[in-house]
Amino acid sequence: GQSLEQPSEVTAVEGAIVQINCTYQTSGFYGLSWYQQHDGGAPTFLSYNALDGLEETGRFSSFLSRSDSYGYLLLQELQMKDSASYFCALPGGSYIPTFGRGTSLIVHP
């Protein structure tokens, strides 16, 4: 099967930079995705990495190291509205799509 591990909670202050780590186990790798979910809302797609390296999208960046089975989501210039849960996920491909348990990000003023 597939599994992902990520911290349950991260706190930071407005304007800071925060990194949310994710390690995974899979027999067949199709990429690593990241989703954001606000309380009471639906998950929204943030990024997808299939190759090693950094992908940047505005204030958000995502990094992947396939040799280490590791990725992270980097959020810069934190804003209060970034307070949400962040999930790393292994897309399906030949396997069942699998999500991590989520990291609750709390941004303080």
Add this chain to the structure above:
Amino acid sequence: KAGVTQTPRYLIKTRGQQVTLSCSPISGHRSVSWYQQTPGQGLQFLFEYFSETQRNKGNFPGRFSGRQFSNSRSEMNVSTLELGDSALYLCASSFEGAPQETQYFGPGTRLLVL
């Protein structure tokens, strides 16, 4: 483009009953996936439909079933409801369901089983 829509948004049922949830994907999307989200288990994949065929299935009992219509709209059914089925049920659509594609989630149906 309209987003993914799910109906109903909230539902209260009693144990033993059955329930049907509906999902309308983004226009042009042919892949629809269903997920169950609970505080204890997180987001868990139920199944994926593509062109009216179930293409992938998660580890849920046979009480959970689904189908997809020719217009890509999808329904999922849960029979003989149990208390543990209380959850947020999310559907997500994408063009073809390829791993690199963005999945667009609907707002979910919150099911409470009493």
